[in-house]
Amino acid sequence: MNLKLIVLVFFIAIGSSTAQSKKWTLEECVAYAVEHNLSIEQFELDLENAKIDRSDALGALMPNVNSSISTSGNTGLSFDPTTNQPVTTTILTANGGVTSSLTLFDGLRNFNRLNRAKMNAIANQYRLDDLKDDIRLNVANAYLQILSNKETLKVLRAQYAVTEQDLKRTKELIQAGALPEGDLLEIEATAAGLEQQIVNTENLVLISRINLAQLLQITDYENFDVVDVDYEVPPSDILNKNPKEIFAESLTFRNDIKFSESNIDLAKEDLKITKGALYPTLSAFFNYNTRYSDQGGFDSSTGTFVPAESFGNQLWINDGISYGAQLNIPVFNGFSTRNNIKRAEITVKKAELQLEQDKLDLETNINQAYVDVTSFAKAYEAAQKTLEARQLAYNYSKERYDVGLMNAFDFSQAQSRVDNAAAEVVRTKYDYIFRIKVLEFYFGLPIDLE
Template sequence: MKRLFLSIFTLAAGVSINASEPWTVERCMQYASEHSHTVRQQQFALDDSRASKTQAIGAFLPSVYGSVSGQMNFGRAINPETNTYTDVSTLYNGYALQASLTIFDGLQRYNQLRMARANVAMGRSGVLAEKDDVALKVYKAYMDLVYCEGAVAQTSKKRDESRALLHQTEVMAEVGQKSDADVAQMRATLAADEYELAHMQSQTTKASLALKQLMNYPVDSTLNVVQPSMTFAPATTESPNQVFACASTSNPRILKAQQGVEAARFNLRAARGALLPSLSLSGGVSTSFYKNMDQGGHASFSSQFKNNTGEFIGLSLTIPIFNQLSTSSAIRRRKIALDQARENLEYEQAELHRIIVEASADVDNSAKEVIKMQEQVEADSLASHLTTRKYEEGLASSIDVKTAAVTLLQSRVKLLQSQLTMAYNQRLLAYYKGEKLWTDQ
């Protein structure tokens, strides 16, 4: 019993440790790609396309079916044995086995199979595209959460500095070096810092919930994230057009649109095949059993089943002449669907090119912003330090100290934001170059 209790305790401790284990952005993206509701919906669409492909393959196989019939006649009827009219009650059973095979149908089945294959490929690309979209959204939400946590840390640091400075001001006021107004101003500054800290903690909670929602992660479970590396790659030497040329051959959204055009083209060909004649082959075997209910002396079931057996084979040629404009309307609708698929491909290509140009410009601009913000943080840090020293020496007011501290906090938060924005832009541009958003862990 004691050993069982220790095992349960160890297992519970292990679960707790795993639950509190920090989550990297790659792990969050992988988790979201496996659990997101939108990805699952795309997976269902892929499964449906695979079922349609199986159905298209089955259309090439012959149709085989059997039938059994029973009939009771009362009064005037035809005697199956003598083929003459009779007025007695009779029992009749019929049995048949038939098969049919379409030999030629204007290549409709062939084009429908090719369309089904294109739909399966389009479904795979759709799943990959949805996974990438979810991963990018998770990456952005992850960065928002890291930003909020960083802002909380910076605000908490400023709150502690204001608390220490308030204590110092109170001590200096007791010896007459500071006035009660300075003490009141420092208390107001501390209160403002505490409010800002509470506000940022609330924003952090909202950012965490938003990330969990995108990941389809339990909202009541702990999700600890780690700040991603801020070591940035050197500026790319590839032009946006070169990146677009690479992305247009590998991006799943472009591949999905191309496969949509291909599927629509095969669908149109299948509709045109209905204008051609169709040829089918059929054959079967049948037998029957007859019994006179008023008189005896009928042959046994086995002998009738054998003697009444008959076989047949047939070849049927169907030539379409007029079907109430159904075929022509279907062809016209599928032409429109093909035009829509081509237009969608052009839109996806134009949108991809726009996003790549924008991402490339964002990488360059965010790199400049990081450099400038680093310089501003250094300057504001020095200014805040000097203002605090002047305040201690009586050469600066408490308002000057507050202004310098707020300016430094804003600079530090903006620097963190610009660093995270640059990391996101670089990851986005690398994705369009063909790099994976995450590696399987």
Template sequence: MKPYLYTIAISFLLTAGKPVLAQVRPLTMENAVKLALEKNRDLQVANLETTKSAQKVREARGYALPTVSASAQYLYFPQKQVSFLPGSFVGLGENQLATFRVGGSNAFVGGVAVSQPLFQAGIGSGIRAAQIYENASAEALNEVRAAVITDVKKAYLDVLITQEQLRLQEQSLVRNEQVLKDSRSLLAQGRASRVDTLRAFVSVENLRPTIIRLNSQVEITKTVLKRTMGLDEQEVIDLQDSLHAEKPVFAVPGTDAFFEAVQARPEVHRLELTEKLNREQIALQTAERAPKLSAIGLIQSQAQANNLKLAEYSWPLSSYVGLQLNVPIFSGFRAVSRIQQAVITRQQSETQLVNLKEVVRAQVKIGLSNVEEARLRIETQRQTVAVAELGYRITRDRWKQGIASRLDLSDAEFSLTQAKSNHLQAIYDFLTASVELDRTMGRAK
């Protein structure tokens, strides 16, 4: 083997053994929402539904257009067709019939038929119903869009709070490791007991399982976020936003928040359109009992012979135009039953609409209360964290001087960690409640 081939082979083996690092995607909440609107599969399905509804409108309008159909037929008669004539034509009795076999063994028939509706009451209702359905599909798309935006933001916040909880526990571990180090130093100087050192060691080791669990939870929440966005599971993401909120604020709804929410919520609009659609369905079913008038026409050519020499065939034409009237008289009460079903369906949609408005009223009240409660907790916990940090520093200094006990230091460290955790939870609750309130108010678009 030539020397340069050895070089290529060695280079290949060296590069093949190195793992390929996945490219990290930096991700802000705003970018996460944009990606979800592009890649979320539920949203893609809803988009396809709106496209399908547009085709339903086109289909409904097609019922007012003429119908044109072409037909062709070939028949072979092993025994030719029979015609009957009075017997007197061939010298038979008056009460007898004479039979004749007529036509050729091969028959060809072709024609074009046209039908144009002139009066059909259901066409107008069908078009209006299809248009209402198209608008309802658009509102359903907005509903899915709002749900996707809300879910992505909440999933993003779930990752942030899990990361912050992990960071908080890691800070607690650092503090406890420093205490363990100080305790060992004091033990060597004879200023601390062995029990204090053992307690410090246990405190450190008790934190490690929590950190392991939170590391796993971070990956789980990222997986949920990627699935909600529609990203591939193997993609690596790095969240750029922070969970901190120095001065939490939110857009306060107007004086009549309920009216604002009802006007903006796509769910309400969809049910309103559904109620209109059901009214048109009643009109559509009623129209099935009305007469239908159509203009019809046909042009046809036919030929018969005992052979298949088509060039020698004669192709005479026949045609007609006329009107066709169809008057329903009795259909076994099916039409009446369909009308009653449509009436009941409309009543159901009316009840659902009233119920949804009451649900929105309750959601607005609960949402405003949750946001305000979380905001107040943030303000309270911010002060608590400051006091807990001061208390921990004082207790640590007193412990080093032999004035405070190891138990006092453990309590101070636990209080500090708990205060920071409560403050973190309050921020998360505030942001989550704000996201939910935006959806409740119809702002998640």
């Protein structure tokens, strides 16, 4: 193998190792999810469509201009377009023109369509931002779930290490005759149970990593991982606010509420457009045309044949202009316009009701989040006290077990209670952290674990 190939393989290996050792922070996960989520990309395309609709509405306010040109040849009896006289020979003719029309008044429908297109672009932006908010929250939840499972795994492995020491100590006591050999089976059963919990928790870590990777649209599940950080419960002043204060603040910035409000504006604008059909429509038009023929004619004053004028001269000689205005007055159209207005009015009312429903849902979610924070705070505090008590009980049991005053079954039960209490502390801690972040999120604070 030559030197260049060795160097290339070396750098590829370094790059592969670096890629595999990459561990993601919460901020990186959130930013990546917002950038690569397929639903966000679809909503961004909807936003682009809304901007195109605005361009369409603006173009409807401008005059349209169209041009045309045609040429033809005829043999036999035909009419010369320049003289309107019949001819019985081969004739080559050409026609061209430019036509323009402009809507002067249509019940302000075109202006209202332009306003609606602007509002629709804003509404789509609110919808896109609301989706990004939901994704940020989902990513934070999935991220914290990984950390919770990892920390539980650390606790179980630490407990397993302690159990191994107990197992070693039990063998020594049995050899010394201080304990019966049956006690060894209880400790071994406890160790086997911990091994099973460790395997199950390792699977939970893998599943939670896959769940987060799917949110980020990452398919390399095996190499995807997050930074190993043991987060403590962050200080927060959010509980100094009552639910009504949080709700009042959320109404000022929540994108789902702004989206609902913009839907009301859109429905009202649609109502204006529909009512515009009750008014007359006034439009103006302008047309310029010219023609050419290769046929000459007789001059009646001299009685001689006059050849056809040149192509350029005929364009000026045979041109013409027409212009005018047209007024259309709606009289009766089978109640369709009136019924469309009624439908538009119903749509406005439905949008207003939807806004009220969204506000109620938001207030309910905030109240639930507030209750969750307080309840999980108490659960976390209770879990800590339980672990402390279980640990003291375990230490006391270990002292009795070491001197032969407790059998292996009771000792393994004491250790199992410590294991369960430690796992419960981890679970309630991360549940509490997430609920704090949810409540802060409703108050407008960014999702940040630092």
